[in-house]
Amino acid sequence: MNNNFTAEIVIGLEIHVQLNTKTKLFCGCPSQGSSEPNTRCCPICLGHPGSRPVLNKEALQLAAKFCLAVHSNLASQLIFSRKSYFYPDMSKNFQITQFEEPLGAGGKIFLKSGKEIGLIRAHLEEDPASLSYPLSMKQSSYCLIDYNRSGNPLIEIVTRPELASPEEARDFLNQLISILTYLKIFDVNNGIIKADANISIRESGYIRVEIKNITGFKELEAALISEIARQKQLASEGKKIQQETRGWDSNTNTTHLMRTKETEADYGYIIEPDLPIIDIDTEFKEKLQLEIPELAQEKIKRYIRTYQLDPVDAEVMAMELELAELFEKVIAQVKPQLAAKWMRKELLRVLNYNKKSIRDLKFNELELIELLTLIEHHKISDTTAQKIIEELMVKAFSPKEYVAKNKLEQISDDSELRQFCRKIISENKTAVEDYKSGNDKSLNFLVGQVMKLSKGKASPQMVSELMKEIIK
Amino acid sequence: MIRETKKVLEECKKIQEEYFYFTAICEEEALLQAETANDPLRGLFVSVKDCLCVKGVESAAGSRILKGYQPLFDATVIKRLKDAGAIIIGKTAQDEFGFGSFNTNVGLNVPIPKNPLDRERVTGGSSGGGAGLTRKASFNHVAITESTGGSIESPAAFCGVIGFCPTYGRVSRYGLISYADSLDKIGIMSKKVSEIKPVLEMISGYDQKDATSLRAEVDFTAKTGKFKIGIIKESLTKGVGAEIRKKVQWCINKLKDNGHTVEEVSLPITFAYGIPAYYIISTSEASSNLARFCGLRYGNKTFNVYFAEIRSQHFNEESKRRIILGTFARMAGYRDAYYIKATKVRTKIIQEYKQLFQKYDVLISPTMPVVAPKFSEVKKMTPLENYLMDILTVGPNLAGIPHASIPIGKVNNLPVGLMANTDHLQEGKLLEFLQIIEDLGDDSP
Numbered sequence: 003m004n005n006n007f008t009a010e011i012v013i014g015l016e017i018h019v020q021l022n023t024k025t026k027l028f029c030g031c032p033s034q035g036s037s038e039p040n041t042r043c044c045p046i047c048l049g050h051p052g053s054r055p056v057l058n059k060e061a062l063q064l065a066a067k068f069c070l071a072v073h074s075n076l077a078s079q080l081i082f083s084r085k086s087y088f089y090p091d092m093s094k095n096f097q098i099t100q101f102e103e104p105l106g107a108g109g110k111i112f113l114k115s116g117k118e119i120g121l122i123r124a125h126l127e128e129d130p131a132s133l134s135y136p137l138s139m140k141q142s143s144y145c146l147i148d149y150n151r152s153g154n155p156l157i158e159i160v161t162r163p164e165l166a167s168p169e170e171a172r173d174f175l176n177q178l179i180s181i182l183t184y185l186k187i188f189d190v191n192n193g194i195i196k197a198d199a200n201i202s203i204r205e206s207g208y209i210r211v212e213i214k215n216i217t218g219f220k221e222l223e224a225a226l227i228s229e230i231a232r233q234k235q236l237a238s239e240g241k242k243i244q245q246e247t248r249g250w251d252s253n254t255n256t257t258h259l260m261r262t263k264e265t266e267a268d269y270g271y272i273i274e275p276d277l278p279i280i281d282i283d284t285e286f287k288e289k290l291q292l293e294i295p296e297l298a299q300e301k302i303k304r305y306i307r308t309y310q311l312d313p314v315d316a317e318v319m320a321m322e323l324e325l326a327e328l329f330e331k332v333i334a335q336v337k338p339q340l341a342a343k344w345m346r347k348e349l350l351r352v353l354n355y356n357k358k359s360i361r362d363l364k365f366n367e368l369e370l371i372e373l374l375t376l377i378e379h380h381k382i383s384d385t386t387a388q389k390i391i392e393e394l395m396v397k398a399f400s401p402k403e404y405v406a407k408n409k410l411e412q413i414s415d416d417s418e419l420r421q422f423c424r425k426i427i428s429e430n431k432t433a434v435e436d437y438k439s440g441n442d443k444s445l446n447f448l449v450g451q452v453m454k455l456s457k458g459k460a461s462p463q464m465v466s467e468l469m470k471e472i473i474k
Numbered sequence: 475m476i477r478e479t480k481k482v483l484e485e486c487k488k489i490q491e492e493y494f495y496f497t498a499i500c501e502e503e504a505l506l507q508a509e510t511a512n513d514p515l516r517g518l519f520v521s522v523k524d525c526l527c528v529k530g531v532e533s534a535a536g537s538r539i540l541k542g543y544q545p546l547f548d549a550t551v552i553k554r555l556k557d558a559g560a561i562i563i564g565k566t567a568q569d570e571f572g573f574g575s576f577n578t579n580v581g582l583n584v585p586i587p588k589n590p591l592d593r594e595r596v597t598g599g600s601s602g603g604g605a606g607l608t609r610k611a612s613f614n615h616v617a618i619t620e621s622t623g624g625s626i627e628s629p630a631a632f633c634g635v636i637g638f639c640p641t642y643g644r645v646s647r648y649g650l651i652s653y654a655d656s657l658d659k660i661g662i663m664s665k666k667v668s669e670i671k672p673v674l675e676m677i678s679g680y681d682q683k684d685a686t687s688l689r690a691e692v693d694f695t696a697k698t699g700k701f702k703i704g705i706i707k708e709s710l711t712k713g714v715g716a717e718i719r720k721k722v723q724w725c726i727n728k729l730k731d732n733g734h735t736v737e738e739v740s741l742p743i744t745f746a747y748g749i750p751a752y753y754i755i756s757t758s759e760a761s762s763n764l765a766r767f768c769g770l771r772y773g774n775k776t777f778n779v780y781f782a783e784i785r786s787q788h789f790n791e792e793s794k795r796r797i798i799l800g801t802f803a804r805m806a807g808y809r810d811a812y813y814i815k816a817t818k819v820r821t822k823i824i825q826e827y828k829q830l831f832q833k834y835d836v837l838i839s840p841t842m843p844v845v846a847p848k849f850s851e852v853k854k855m856t857p858l859e860n861y862l863m864d865i866l867t868v869g870p871n872l873a874g875i876p877h878a879s880i881p882i883g884k885v886n887n888l889p890v891g892l893m894a895n896t897d898h899l900q901e902g903k904l905l906e907f908l909q910i911i912e913d914l915g916d917d918s919p
Contacts, residue, residue, distance in 0.1 A: 095765035
C-alpha cells in the first residue's frame with residue numbers, strides 16, 4: 003500500500019492500443035481487413051510447431067514514435083520476452099511481450115488543465131486471439147476462437163497513479179487518442195483501445211482495486227464512476243474494501259468481483275530466443291524525432307499566442323488532427339478568430355447533428371474558405387451561412403455561386419439600409435423611446451424588424467450600428 | 475531414379491524391422507520426388523529427424539502429443555533440399571522433443587532405436603534414428619538432424635558416423651519443432667567427410683523466416699594446412715573412460731607426427747558450470763515451447779478437454795521432468811538466481827572459447843565419456859547421471875560454435891568419437907580438420 007497518496011481518489015491506467023501497421027507484429031498477415039473468423043492467420047500467428055516470429059519493423063517505428071512524442075526514454079535495445087500462462091486465446095500459451103526493459107521508460111502526458119500525468123512504461127506486445135461465447139461466459143458450453151486478431155501489434159502504456167477523478171481519466175484517454183492520431187499510429191475508426199484501471203480512495207487507506215478490460219473512454223469513465231461509488235458506499239457503511247480484481251459489465255453499468263487473492267502473478271518470463279536483441283541507435287532515434295509533428299497541446303498554445311484565439315476555440319481546433327489541418331489551411335486566407343468561431347460553433351454542430359466526423363466531409367478547404375470569406379466581408383448573414391453549411395453536408399458546391407444564384411447576398415448598401423431603419427423607427431415610436439431611456443432590448447427588437455423587412459439579407463451588426471447612429 | 479528409390483525404400487523397411495530408426499517412411503512422397511529429382515543433389519537420399527516439419531508427413535518430434543500432426547509447410551531446410559533434387563525418404567527416431575542422450579526417452583508407445591553394432595545397446599540421442607540409419611544404409615544417404623546440447627554428437631559417436639553441427643544461425647530453424655530455440659542447431663550426419671559439404675552448402679544461408687539466421691557468406695573452403703590444435707585437458711580426466719582417452723592420445727600422436735601442433739588447453743568455466751547452465755537455459759525455453767501442446771489443437775482430443783489432463787496423459791516422463799525443471803528455473807523469485815544467472819554463465823563460456831580461438835584453429839576432446847551403453851545400464855542411471863553424459867558436448871552447444879564428432883576407432887568393438895570445435899562460422903576449417911582425422915585411419919584391430 004502506498005501511503006504517500008493524499009488525493010481523494012487515486013487512479014492509474016494500463017492501456018492497450020492497437021497500432022495501425024499493415025501487417026501483424028510477427029508475421030505477414032494483414033492486421034485489419036476481413037472480419038470473417040480465422041481468415042487472417044497463418045502458421046506463425048496460429049503458433050504452429052516449427053513456425054517462428056519475425057519482427058515487423060514498422061511496428062517498432064510506430065511504437066518508438068509514441069515513446070519519443072510523450073518524452074519517454076527510448077531503450078537502447080529492443081528485447082522481447084515470453085510471458086507464460088495457459089489460456090485458450092493464446093496460440094502458444096505464451097505471449098511475446100517486453101519484460102526486461104520496456105521500449106519506453108517514463109514519459110508524460112498533459113491533461114487539458116495542464117496537469118502532468120506521468121507514465122511508467124510503454125512497450126510492444128502481441129495481441130492474443132479473441133474468444134466468442136454463444137451465451138454469457140458462464141452459461142456457454144463451448145467457446146469459439148478467432149485468430150484474426152492473434153498477433154496484432156499493441157503498445158501497452160502504464161500510467162503512474164496520478165489521475166484524481168473519472169473525468170481526468172477520460173481526459174487522459176482523450177489526450178492519448180489525440181497524440182496517437184497526430185502521430186498517425188492508431189486508426190481511430192477501426193483500432194481498439196482497452197484499459198485496465200486501478201482505483202483506490204482515501205477513506206479505505208488506498209486499498210487498490212483493479213478493473214479489467216474496459217473498452218473505449220466513455221466506458222472507462224462510467225466504470226470508474228461506478229467503482230468509486232461502490233467503494234465510497236462501503237467506506238460510509240464502515241465496511242472494509244478488499245484488494246481485488248473486478249470485471250466491468252457495460253450492460254448493467256456495474257463492476258463485479260473476479261478474484262480476491264492478489265497473489266503475485268507468475269508469468270515465468272524468459273527472453274524470447276527466436277528474436278535477436280535489436281540495437282536502437284541514435285540515428286534511428288534522430289530520424290524518428292524529425293517525423294514527430296507539433297502535437298495538440300503545443301498547437302493550442304500557439305493558436306492562443308499567435309492568433310489570440312479564445313482558449314476553448316483553440317482547444318477544439320487542435321485536439322483532432324484532421325480539424326487542425328483543415329483549420330490551418332483555412333486561416334491562410336481567413337481571419338483565424340472568425341474561422342475558429344465558425345468551425346467550432348457551426349461546422350462541428352452540423353457534423354455532430356449528422357453523427358459525422360471531419361473525414362466524412364464532402365467538401366474541402368476551398369469551399370470553406372469561400373464561405374468564411376463571404377462572412378468575413380459581411381456579404382451574407384449568419385443565417386444564410388448556417389444554411390449553406392447544412393447544405394454542404396449533402397454535397398459540395400461553391401458557396402459564392404450559390405449565394406449569387408439564390409440572391410442571398412446581404413444588403414450592404416448603406417443608403418438602402420438607412421431607408422429601412424428610418425421606416426422602422428417611424429413605425430415604432432415607443433420602442434425608440436424605451437431604447438433612449440436605457441432599455442437595450444428595444445434595440446434588438448428594432449434591429450429584428452429591419453431584418454424582417456430586408457428578408458434576412460441585412461447584416462444585423464450593420465443595422466445595429468446604423469440604428470444607434472440615427473436614433474442618437 | 476524411381477527404380478533406385480524403390481530399392482532404397484525396400485532397404486529402409488528391412489532396417490526398420492530390426493532397428494526402429496524411422497518414425498515414418500514416406501514412400502509416396504519419395505517416389506513423387508524421384509520423378510522430378512534434379513541436380514545438384516540428384517541421387518542423394520535424405521532422412522530427416524522427426525522434429526523437422528515435412529509438409530503433409532507426420533512430424534511429431536517423437537512425441538505422442540503430436541501424433542498425427544501433419545505440417546502445412548516444409549521446414550526451410552527441407553524445401554532447400556527438395557529444390558536441390560534430394561529425395562526425402564522418411565522421418566527418424568529421436569528422444570521426445572530431443573530430451574535425452576541415449577534415445578531411450580522416447581514418446582509414449584514409440585519404439586526405441588537399437589545400436590547398429592549391438593542391438594543390446596543404445597544409439598545415443600537424441601538423434602538416434604538418424605545416426606543408426608547413417609551407419610546401416612548402403613545407399614547414398616545423409617541424415618538431417620538437430621543438436622541442442624549434444625544430440626548430433628552423442629549418437630554419431632555411439633553409432634560410429636560423422637555428426638556435423640554448424641554455427642548457431644548458419645542453418646534456418648524455420649520449421650524445426652523447438653526444443654530450446656537459443657540452442658537448437660540443424661546439422662548433418664554422414665559416413666564420409668566429403669559428403670557433408672555439398673549438403674551443408676545447400677541448407678546454409680540467410681532465411682527471412684528465421685530472425686536468428688545469419689547473413690554470413692556461405693563458403694566452406696579453407697586452406698589451413700598445418701593446424702594449431704588445443705586438446706581440452708578437462709576432457710581427459712577420470713570421468714572419461716581410460717580406453718577412450720587412449721584412443722584420443724593415439725590420435726594426438728598421429729597429428730603431431732603429421733606436423734600439426736597440439737597443446738593442452740583449459741576451459742574451467744565451461745566444465746564447472748556448463749551442465750547446470752545448459753540444463754537451466756534449455757529447460758526454461760523448452761517448458762515454454764511445450765506449453766502450446768495442450769490438447770487445444772494438437773493431439774487426439776477435442777479442445778475443451780482440460781489442458782493438464784492431456785499433458786499428463788501424453789507427455790512422457792522426461793518431458794514432464796524438463797517442464798517442471800524449466801518452469802521452476804524461470805519462476806518469479808528464482809529466475810534471477812537460475813535463469814538469468816545461467817544466461818550470464820553462458821556469456822562467460824562463449825568468451826572462454828573465443829579466447830582460445832585467438833590462438834588455436836581447433837579444439838578437440840573425446841565426444842562422449844563412454845561407449846554406447848546397454849539399455850539395461852541406462853535404466854539404472856539417475857537423471858543426474860544421465861545429464862552428466864553431456865559434459866563434453868554442452869560447451870560448444872552453449873557457445874554456438876561449429877563442432878563435429880568423427881569416429882577414431884573402436885573400444886571393445888564399439889565406436890569412439892573425437893569431437894572437434896572451431897570458431898564461429900569456421901565450418902570450412904572444421905571440415906578441413908575432419909578430413910585430416912578421417913585420413914589418419916583407424917588403429918583398431
